[in-house]
Amino acid sequence: MEFGLSEEQTLLQETINRFLDDNAKLDRVRKYADDAEDVGADIWAGLAELGVAALLVPEAHGGIGLKTLDAAVVAECLGAHVAPAPFLTTAVLAVTALRTAGDAAQQAQWLPRIADGSLRVGAALAEACGARGAAGVTAANGKLSGTALFALDADADMFLVADGEQRLHIVARDAAGLGVNPLPHVDRTQRMAELTFDSTPAELLPGSADGEACRAVIDVGRVVQAADTLGAAQNMLDQAVDYAKQREQFNRVIASFQAVKHLCAEMAAAIEPSRALVWYAAHALDEVPEEGRLTACHVKAHLAETGEFVARTATVVHGGMGFTDLLGLHYWFKRIGFNRQTLGGPERVREEAARVQGFA
Amino acid sequence: MDLSYGPEYDDFRQEVRSFIAKHKHLAPTQQGVRSPRVKEWQQLLIQHGYAARTIPTEYGGYGAEPDILKGRIIGEEFAAGQVSTGLSGQGISMLVPTLLELGSEAQKQEFIRPTLTGEFVWCQGYSEPNAGSDLASLRTSAVLDGDDWVINGSKIWTSTAHLADWMFCLVRTEPDAPKHQGISFLLLRMDTPGIEIRPLVDMTMQPNFNEVFFTDVRVPKEQIVGHRGEGWRVANAVLGHERESLGDPNASLSRLNRLIHLMQTETVDGARPMDNPALRDRLMKFQARVMAMRFNDLRILSARLNGADAGLARMITKLQATELRHELEGFAIDVMGEFGLLYGKHPYVRDQGSWQNQYMYFLGLIIGGGTSQIQKNIISERGLGMPREPKAIVKAEA
Numbered sequence: 001m002e003f004g005l006s007e008e009q010t011l012l013q014e015t016i017n018r019f020l021d022d023n024a025k026l027d028r029v030r031k032y033a034d035d036a037e038d039v040g041a042d043i044w045a046g047l048a049e050l051g052v053a054a055l056l057v058p059e060a061h062g063g064i065g066l067k068t069l070d071a072a073v074v075a076e077c078l079g080a081h082v083a084p085a086p087f088l089t090t091a092v093l094a095v096t097a098l099r100t101a102g103d104a105a106q107q108a109q110w111l112p113r114i115a116d117g118s119l120r121v122g123a124a125l126a127e128a129c130g131a132r133g134a135a136g137v138t139a140a141n142g143k144l145s146g147t148a149l150f151a152l153d154a155d156a157d158m159f160l161v162a163d164g165e166q167r168l169h170i171v172a173r174d175a176a177g178l179g180v181n182p183l184p185h186v187d188r189t190q191r192m193a194e195l196t197f198d199s200t201p202a203e204l205l206p207g208s209a210d211g212e213a214c215r216a217v218i219d220v221g222r223v224v225q226a227a228d229t230l231g232a233a234q235n236m237l238d239q240a241v242d243y244a245k246q247r248e249q250f251n252r253v254i255a256s257f258q259a260v261k262h263l264c265a266e267m268a269a270a271i272e273p274s275r276a277l278v279w280y281a282a283h284a285l286d287e288v289p290e291e292g293r294l295t296a297c298h299v300k301a302h303l304a305e306t307g308e309f310v311a312r313t314a315t316v317v318h319g320g321m322g323f324t325d326l327l328g329l330h331y332w333f334k335r336i337g338f339n340r341q342t343l344g345g346p347e348r349v350r351e352e353a354a355r356v357q358g359f360a
Numbered sequence: 361m362d363l364s365y366g367p368e369y370d371d372f373r374q375e376v377r378s379f380i381a382k383h384k385h386l387a388p389t390q391q392g393v394r395s396p397r398v399k400e401w402q403q404l405l406i407q408h409g410y411a412a413r414t415i416p417t418e419y420g421g422y423g424a425e426p427d428i429l430k431g432r433i434i435g436e437e438f439a440a441g442q443v444s445t446g447l448s449g450q451g452i453s454m455l456v457p458t459l460l461e462l463g464s465e466a467q468k469q470e471f472i473r474p475t476l477t478g479e480f481v482w483c484q485g486y487s488e489p490n491a492g493s494d495l496a497s498l499r500t501s502a503v504l505d506g507d508d509w510v511i512n513g514s515k516i517w518t519s520t521a522h523l524a525d526w527m528f529c530l531v532r533t534e535p536d537a538p539k540h541q542g543i544s545f546l547l548l549r550m551d552t553p554g555i556e557i558r559p560l561v562d563m564t565m566q567p568n569f570n571e572v573f574f575t576d577v578r579v580p581k582e583q584i585v586g587h588r589g590e591g592w593r594v595a596n597a598v599l600g601h602e603r604e605s606l607g608d609p610n611a612s613l614s615r616l617n618r619l620i621h622l623m624q625t626e627t628v629d630g631a632r633p634m635d636n637p638a639l640r641d642r643l644m645k646f647q648a649r650v651m652a653m654r655f656n657d658l659r660i661l662s663a664r665l666n667g668a669d670a671g672l673a674r675m676i677t678k679l680q681a682t683e684l685r686h687e688l689e690g691f692a693i694d695v696m697g698e699f700g701l702l703y704g705k706h707p708y709v710r711d712q713g714s715w716q717n718q719y720m721y722f723l724g725l726i727i728g729g730g731t732s733q734i735q736k737n738i739i740s741e742r743g744l745g746m747p748r749e750p751k752a753i754v755k756a757e758a
Contacts, residue, residue, distance in 0.1 A: 003662040261740035276655035350644035
């Protein structure tokens with residue numbers, strides 16, 4: 001019986017955090033946010049060197065062959081640093097798609113390149129989690145047409161695309177008839193684009209025909225994204241507590257006021273069970289498959305709520321400074337807000353959780 | 361991450377299961393501290409090591425080596441079999457561990473065995489009308505007069521005082537010492553002259569509590585646990601245990617499952633509450649919270665197995681678990697609407713009125729055992745390292 005992170009996972013966490021402490025400080029994040037030409041290549045290359053890109057890639061394809069809980073550990077570090085890195089899309093969503101639905105040739109072609117950090121894959125799955133307006137992609141004769149809104153990682157070399165029947169396709173960035181139109185949005189640490197397809201050549205992942213692979217990709221994405229929110233929320237609490245211990249008003253540090261302490265205690269009380277839920281949901285996807293989808297839905301929705309509460313409360317503890325760009329706390333606030341809406345908002349995934357159990 | 365208890369525990373689980381299967385018919389269906397059937401069941405459980413498991417045999421226990429997982433397996437299997445786990449109450453859960461740790465040999469010999477068998481029923485005399493969250497400011501006094509302590513004062517929120525044979529209580533014996541160092545821990549018989557018990561009806565309309573008044577109550581001086589002035593330390597040896605026991609995540613899970621049943625069987629305008637998306641959404645929120653608390657509990661268990669302190673994960677349980685239960689019970693009332701208001705004996709009452717009862721009862725638990733506000737102080741001070749509130753200006757004496 002061991003409910004928690006292994007020594008190796010703790011070591012992984014320390015290694016990634018140390019790298020990000022040195023290479024993805026807030027100043028570096030700001031530069032990425034302000035400069036569209038900056039794709040964070042140095043950060044991703046450094047992470048890839050530490051094995052982050054290869055984490056879920058099977059050893060046979062040059063990867064490390066670790067599991068969802070390991071990916072959650074990494075995502076927590078990235079969220080804590082609001083680090084711009086295509087981890088979720090490339091190392092988690094694309095790798096899971098290729099592993100579950102790609103044929104041998106596709107796996108051999110792309111997985112090693114993902115593992116060594118040289119191939120960056122975006123993910124257009126928004127329609128599979130609730131198509132907005134007229135958005136949607138149709139596939140016929142190896143070509144895609146239509147629009148995919150809110151594709152994750154606008155700077156990718158190729159895209160994983162779900163069509164209207166939840167089949168998965170790979171589209172090269174330079175494919176004929178593909179338009180990549182970046183969408184300006186609040187969280188400038190993760191780039192999002194609209195993809196337009198006009199008879200665009202695409203490669204179907206043959207194992208995705210029944211839609212199950214697409215759902216499995218979304219499951220793991222939700223868990224890993226929840227871990228990103230967990231890291232961001234924990235970091236906001238840490239910042240709030242540190243700030244409250246230094247800031248003086250009425251001749252006292254504000255951390256000595258119960259009104260402030262109780263806000264911090266409420267954040268901790270929300271975060272701790274959320275952490276246990278993230279760990280379990282990640283574990284369940286690999287080891288308790290009958291519970292995997294349900295816990296993936298719950299962790300996504302629950303961390304959206306925990307994250308929203310912490311984002312708001314930690315900002316309030318900082319007072320006026322929390323509201324400024326100068327302090328930069330808003331990067332965490334917005335990252336949490338982004339993670340809440342993408343891959344299914346809380347009401348949507350709770351409805352899915354109900355459906356999984358036959359309640360709806 | 362390894363959620364199995366390991367093969368060595370499979371045999372033990374089988375043993376527990378076969379015990380339950382074989383003896384289930386003897387188990388009491390009602391908890392009454394005085395019922396012979398309850399006492400016989402308790403005796404049987406002790407003999408087999410399913411109650412008083414780690415208490416040494418010389419004091420009437422089973423004498424097993426402490427094993428957290430075996431204890432947990434017993435709890436799980438008895439819950440699954442819906443069989444009584446024997447006597448509970450503050451004598452068994454709080455006094456016995458306290459005596460084992462800090463009692464004299466004579467006290468252990470005299471009190472532990474009859475407490476385990478149900479011969480001695482205990483109540484706890486800690487809180488006072490003017491000493492609630494600030495328990496250490498308690499004023500009930502005990503003055504040594506010859507071979508007796510003479511007690512004057514009063515206690516409040518004393519559950520089971522009207523049923524108890526004995527009380528373990530905190531009294532002020534050193535009025536000139538700093539408040540935490542002036543308290544002693546005494547044991548006294550409830551039939552001692554000078555004790556008056558008045559029932560206190562709570563909002564569930566049950567006399568779950570009492571007020572207890574002491575007028576020149578004489579208690580033999582050797583009925584002190586620990587030394588004079590050490591009572592605060594003695595009491596705190598087991599207080600943490602009480603807080604954790606309030607947050608049983610498996611109880612929340614079983615209430616959630618009952619609620620799911622309710623939402624699938626009641627109807628409003630001919631449709632099930634489960635078919636109402638707004639109610640379903642609220643249910644799913646609760647399910648995620650119950651799950652999160654269950655896994656938080658596993659995390660604490662895992663830390664205990666490693667001899668580590670789970671820290672914040674442990675400190676937040678009383679706050680989160682009581683708030684969660686109160687809200688969950690309240691949601692079930694929303695699901696039932698006017699049916700949820702029904703309380704008392706009537707064929708229309710759902711689940712014996714347990715939703716209203718627990719909704720109110722858990723509000724009591726949010727307050728009792730360290731209020732949610734006190735919990736937040738503990739979390740922020742001990743967990744997050746934030747400073748204590750500076751001493752307020754004391755009201756000027758009139």
